[in-house]
Amino acid sequence: xxxxxxxxxxxxxxxxxxxxxxxxxxxxxxxxxxxxxxxxxxxxxxxxxxxxxxxxxxxxxxxxxxxxxxxxxxxxxxxxxxxxxxxxxxxxxxxxxxxxxxxxxxxxxxxxxxxxxxxxxxxxxxxx
Numbered sequence: 001x002x003x004x005x006x007x008x009x010x011x012x013x014x015x016x017x018x019x020x021x022x023x024x025x026x027x028x029x030x031x032x033x034x035x036x037x038x039x040x041x042x043x044x045x046x047x048x049x050x051x052x053x054x055x056x057x058x059x060x061x062x063x064x065x066x067x068x069x070x071x072x073x074x075x076x077x078x079x080x081x082x083x084x085x086x087x088x089x090x091x092x093x094x095x096x097x098x099x100x101x102x103x104x105x106x107x108x109x110x111x112x113x114x115x116x117x118x119x120x121x122x123x124x125x126x127x128x
Contacts, residue, residue, distance in 0.1 A: 001036065001087050001097060003029050003127060004106035006070070008098040012040075015081060024098060026077055028110065029126030036090065037126035038083040039113075043075045055112035062112045070099040077109055079118040 001007075005027045012023035024041045031037070042049075050056045053065040060079040068074045101109070110128055113119055119128075 001027055001030070001090065002100075003027055004101040004103070005097045006041070006099050006101065007038075007090065007095050009095050015083070024071070024075070025083070026101070026109070028082075028106075028113065029123075029128050030087065031125045031127070034087045035084050035126075036087055037123065037128070038085060040078050040081075040083075041071075041075050042078060043071075043073050049076050055108065055115070057112050057115035058117070060116045060118045062109045064105075070101065079113050079116050082118075082123070 007025045007027065009023045009025050011020040012025065013020045026039045026041055027036045028039055029037045045051070048059065049061050050059055050063065051065065053063055055062055062077040063074070064071050064076075065074040113123075113128065
């Protein structure tokens with residue numbers, strides 16, 4: 001598993017609890033200890049998420065819309081509330097890579113994250 005991989009996580013649990021749900025999770029980076037920095041994705045529109053394609057750093061999202069590939073449908077990558085998990089733990093849960101973003105796509109997402117209010121210096125340890 002590497003930066004740009006999108007995981008199909010069948011029983012993803014939000015930090016605030018609730019019922020586990022199926023999510024696509026983006027690996028934004030991996031640190032030297034093999035811990036992954038993870039961001040949720042969503043295809044559900046919301047009044048606070050802008051609709052146009054591309055970077056919306058002020059709103060802490062990146063939008064795949066006009067040509068959403070490799071996503072099946074238009075999707076947002078959400079920068080708020082990043083998750084971390086060890087690659088070993090992800091593998092032990094049999095979570096699989098669904099597909100990978102191209103280097104150009106993941107770099108666009110990372111560049112957007114770096115301009116968002118969600119960016120923090122500690123994220124640099126993940127190769128951001």
